[in-house]
Amino acid sequence: MKGKKKKLTPARIVMWFVLLVFAVIQIFPLIWLLDFSFASNTEMFTRGLLIWPENIRWDNYVTAFVNGHFLLYLKNSLLINILAVILVLMISVMMAFACTRMHWKLSGTVRGLILLGMMIPIHATLLPNYIIYDKLHLTDTIWALLIPYVAFSLPQGLFLTGSFMESIPKEIEEAAVIDGCGIYRVIVVIMIPMLKTSLVTVSIMTFLNNWNEFMMASTYLSSPKWKTLPFSVLEFTGIYASNYSVQFAVMALTAAPMVILYLILNRHITEGVAMGAVKG
Amino acid sequence: MQKAYSNKKIIFTLVFPGLLMFTFAVLAPICLSVYYGFTDFSGLGKFNFIGFKNYxxxxxxxNFWMSLRNSVLLAAGFIVIQHPLAIITAALLDRMGRKAEGFFRCVYFLPNVISVAVIAYLWKFIYNPNFGLLNNIAKLFGFSGKTNWLGTGTAIWSVLIVLIWHGFGWGMLIYYTGIKNIDPVLYEAAAIxxxxxKQTFLRITLPLMKPVIEVNVTLAVISALKQMETVYLLTAGGPGNETQFMANYLYKQAFSSFRYGYGNAISVIFVLICILATRLLSKVFPKEA
Structure with missing residues (x-):
């Protein structure tokens, strides 16, 4: 069946049609967003689904870029997310190794406790964490985001690396340990290279989840210093309440970095998500 | 060698950073929620212990029951509308051949990489009564095009549509991966x-997809319970509390109604419901392996 040249039979035409309809439903709102971001405010109220703008309004984007603190928020998002991914990977591998390879009494308990985190809703911690961070003067610092981002990505990270590690035979590292290789070196030199696929998955899931997060950010941050990309959008709806075209532009602009990254890494991202979700 | 593997110091250094972080950001706050759940704390000043009054x-x-009802509605919407469509799309996509498959998969998943902030406001504009896309489409079909989609009565359905739309690609992708893992020999045997x-789909694809469907349904129910961000920006739970969800409601109680104690009590129940639902679903769908 596979590999054969596919002819355009009526059944295949129906298939194409159905798939195209779903594609249009999924993509058209985004095209509409992009289209309106180039229009002027008056053009928006004309009839018809899409607008053919008389002049392409690049100034919408200039406003979005400058007044939306785009560069600052993008830098914050990148820094916080990359640090979060690195920390999640390190801690997941360390914990997974301790829980699947090392011999200690509480191994199962600790693993179970962290995995319980997969069931706990992030938003249930918003109220108490606000008080804790406020008392410890962590609000408006990078830690107010980094700590919960890492902590809530950890359960999935531990789950994925742990179950992957269990499928790797112990003989290789045991031989290394007998030869006098230390545990830390075993992890770095032997374990990490073998875990490559699951580490890619953990990185993608962590990055995707935290990149779009804004509930914690808007609860724990009030100054622009560490605000992340979604804030460009959130702030504009207040300041430019009646200037819709500028709001469209800021939405398109803040979506752009991730969409571009996705179009480049499309295969890796979809495969990573599929693997992470089916296992998790 | 046994000695190296049970070296307490090494185990401690491996486990401690993660455990500390998890305790600090997840476990301690929940304990604190239990504590504040027994108080009438407003968020500022002094407070009293009031026992189980909040509960x-x-x-x-x-409004609490409304939030739960909305979660159930959303879960039903995922299971009855989104997932069947996602399975059918995935099954069709599986037959398309390389290039078309890659293209459609890419398009379907695209909304998932876009921030919820953008998605929520985009749909707010789509529902806008003055220039919104939906009313413009309605006009093409001869309707007046003046519907207030986020108004009383229709709001919850409008919210469900956004969430079903946004999560479609994610569900589709997982089903698609599941279908790809089915041994093609089975299809060849069926063809012979x-x-x-239709028979192939009902007799081979669906039964073999059972574990994937179970995982996906579990994820759908949990995400319906956890829903917050889209609703927070799209309707803020309104009009009234018609589109309220638990997470949004507890947040509103604490930060807008200044009933921090009550909000925390809802948090505690919220965590319990999520854990209970996960446990229950894993009982309903026991793992064969």
Whole structure:
């Protein structure tokens, strides 16, 4: 069946049609967003689904870029997310190794406790964490985001690396340990290279989840210093309440970095998500 | 060698950073929620311990039950509408051949990489009564095009549509991966036996997809319970509390109604419901392996 040249039979035409309809439903709102971001405010109220703008309004984007603190928020998002991914990977591998390879009494308990985190809703911690961070003067610092981002990505990270590690035979590292290789070196030199696929998955899931997060950010941050990309959008709806075209532009602009990254890494991202979700 | 593997110091250094972080950001706050759940704390100043009063009030709180009802509705929407469509799309996509498959998969998943902030405001504009896309489409079909989609009565359905739309690609992708993992030999055998497409789908694809469907349904129910961000920006739970969800409601109680104690009590129940639902679903769908 596979590999054969596919002819355009009526059944295949129906298939194409159905798939195209779903594609249009999924993509058209985004095209509409992009289209309106180039229009002027008056053009928006004309009839018809899409607008053919008389002049392409690049100034919408200039406003979005400058007044939306785009560069600052993008830098914050990148820094916080990359640090979060690195920390999640390190801690997941360390914990997974301790829980699947090392011999200690509480191994199962600790693993179970962290995995319980997969069931706990992030938003249930918003109220108490606000008080804790406020008392410890962590609000408006990078830690107010980094700590919960890492902590809530950890359960999935531990789950994925742990179950992957269990499928790797112990003989290789045991031989290394007998030869006098230390545990830390075993992890770095032997374990990490073998875990490559699951580490890619953990990185993608962590990055995707935290990149779009804004509930914690808007609860724990009030100054622009560490605000992340979604804030460009959130702030504009207040300041430019009646200037819709500028709001469209800021939405398109803040979506752009991730969409571009996705179009480049499309295969890796979809495969990573599929693997992470089916296992998790 | 045994000695190296049970070296307490090494184990401690491996486990401690993660455990500390998890305790600090997840476990401690939940314990604190339990504590504040027994108080009438407003968020500022002094407070009293009031025992189980918050919990008693919650049982009678219409908005709390509305939030739960909305989660159930959303879960039903995922399971009855989104997932069947996602499975069918995935099954069709599986037959398309390389290039078209890659293209459609890419398009379907695209909304998932876009921030919820953008998605929520985009749909707010789509529903806008003055220039919104939906009313413009309605006009093309001869309707007046003046519907207030986020108004009383229609709001919850409008919210469900956004969430079903946004999560479609994610569900589709997982089903697609599941279908790709089915041994093609089975399809060839079915074709030799003269099975048509419908029979193949019902007799081979669906039964073999059972574990994937179970995982996906579990994820859907949990995400319906956890829903917050889209609703927070799209309707803020309104009009009234018609589109309220638990996470949004507890947030509103604490930060807008200054009932921090009550909000925390809802948090505690919220965590319990999520854990209970996960446990229950894993009982309903026991793992064969």
């Amino acid at each position: 008693q009030e919650m049982m009678k709180d219409k 036996d003269g099975a048509d497409n």
